[in-house]
Amino acid sequence: MQRDLANQSAILPSLPARSPKHSTEAEAGAIPWKKFSGRISYSSCNEDSRSELKALRLGAGKRVFCITAGGGRVLNLLYDRPQEIVAVDVNPTQNYLLELKIAAMRALNHERYLAFLGVRPARDRLKVYQNLRPDLSSAAGAFFDAHPQVVRRGALFQGSLERFLVHVARVTHVVRPIWINRLFKFDDIAKQRHFLEGWNTRAWRFVGETLCRRSFLEMFSRDPGFWRFVPPEVPLHKRIFDLMHRYLCNHLARDSHLLQLVFFARYVYEPAMPIYLLPGSFERIREALKTTQITIVTAPAAAALADLADGSFDGYSIADVSSYLSEADFGTLMDEIMRTARADARLCSRGIFAHRPLPPDHVHHVRRDHNLERRLSFDDLAMVHEFLVGTLQTRSG
Template sequence: MEPPESRSGIAARADFSIIRYAQCWEDADVLLEALDIHPGDRCFSVGSGGDNTLSMLVCAPAEVLAVDLSPAQVACIELKAAGFRVLPHAALLELAGITASTRRDDLYQQVRSALSSASRRYWDANLAVLERGLASAGKFETYFALFRRWILPLIHSRARVARLCDPRSVAERRAFYRDDWNTWRWRALFRIFFSRRIMGYLGRDPAFFDYVRGDVAAPLLCRAEHGLTDLDPSRNPYLQWIVLGRFRTALPHVWRPENFERIRNHVDRLRVEQASVETALGAAADGSFDRFNMSDIFEYISEAATEGVFDAIVRSGRRGGRVAYWNMLAPRRRPPRLAARLRPLEPLSRRLHDQAMTIFYSAFFVDELV
């Protein structure tokens, strides 16, 4: 039986007062290629850790509206945006917990006045989180840290884990996976740690699995093999963070030095709202947005609520616009009755899904508003 759904049903079923995602775990390069944002576009974006929303500013849109129902996530987005406004690139990476720092308190004092009063109050009360390193602070990042500190050492030596991220050809990666990595311990402990129960309690929230059916670990193990063989770990920042706890030879789009000025130049075009997607889209005028980054929020809500959000997208979107969204464990698509309004860009979706460095999603969709 499906749980009861309210306008923001997930807000009543899970705790949104904590930081869940200190980083964005959806490949930003894939998102940007999918959305193909043009200068002057108006964009809607599920906020999360803020990284991908900030990356969207690289394309000089007229506006990016970031929406998240969690005050903690809004505080993360605003802190990073304030960092872009006020700090040079190296200091921004320190403040965000991407690189080591002994002066995060000082850096916070520099950006503090660029925050909204609610986010200022949040960070004043949670300065210790910043000092320890924001990028590791979310529940999801803590889950990966548990895997890295307690499970991975039971499977492979530190030297072998470090070698995983060395540059190799596809053939060499397949041989490394077959001969060195894919042991019975890897398969067994992976299946336990990434099971529905452990992931629900330690990584996400049991409520996020309300609409997930079947075994979750087995498909994730297949995706892991794809990520370690077809894709190149030496170019995968997300995988590096999971297994090494730092970015060794690759950075997510938002932190790359070459993107810094272009994001900073447009950071005033970012608007952040603490609201549910349902409320924010419901309040938007017809034809308000050209681009929608919907993250994987459909996974958290029922099929009926998903249909309601797609109706709102079709109403508030403009012709020629694009909608991008991920499925992780629950299959979610735009309803068939909207086929005439939202055309799936199938070859593009499939290609981008295959190349996504965030390997734990089962599908990625790009639909065009027609």
């Protein structure tokens, strides 16, 4: 059954598993997704959606397939006003969060939106939620009714990752409170770089690398396991630490909303929040909600695509899901992407540390934009992603 939200957005129920090839387990390898589906794993947007906007070249008449995650990565795409977004996540709670963010955006002005989501203080979030409740699907409403603390504390920072970052921020503040506050004051990259020269002390490296260790992340982050396909010989802790250092040598700390979360567990410099939260783009995105159709689907990405017709999309924003997939399941996802792509559709995919190669069948059907890939990998504020960006050469194209 499909239910229309106001202004043309639609919520679809979970897709049934269509065949063993497309079942959740088959696609997601050993990740027990059911274990993660009762809670929000990611509530903010930890990526830099400016990368997706540059890569996908959306606009009027474009249809785009987008992984939901915290919902922000879907809302940010509205900046370019595509005709339709199909937002997909294997975890239904991520989609409930997107519903909540959409309903709130329709109902609230910018200031009240920031307060409701938790960027700014508010005492009446549950009251606001009661007004939004009729605009949610029954499943989303039931979820937030059963978890009022998520709304009361400000849903934007209630994901497992964001709550893990509260502890990270506490630890880093115990070790280097003055240093961190100074780091986030710089508005000149040359001065920040100079300041960083003294940062790489043994104690600091020890703390940073401990927090980024595979074993530590496995135990405390509650992430399903982005490290599963990172070869064991890659020292996760050193890579994360070094990539953060490279980023900070070339970009202002305060301009990264992810680093704000890492060091403060909240947004301390509002001009650098995700696009949909910025005053300059909030109204534009709110307007786009009136015309862009948003269809929300709970299913593994390949299964969601398998249900759709050939030639459905002009763009694919698949986040870093490839890092969570086995080789074979990445192949199945690429098969479905190629089948459902319109002529000259664009693909934007992220890989953690490295992007796995395209399956041999597809290598010659993606015209990759290596220059753009390199630029995005260097500038993207998520810091740890390598990009695969290109134009899809479909059989029809």
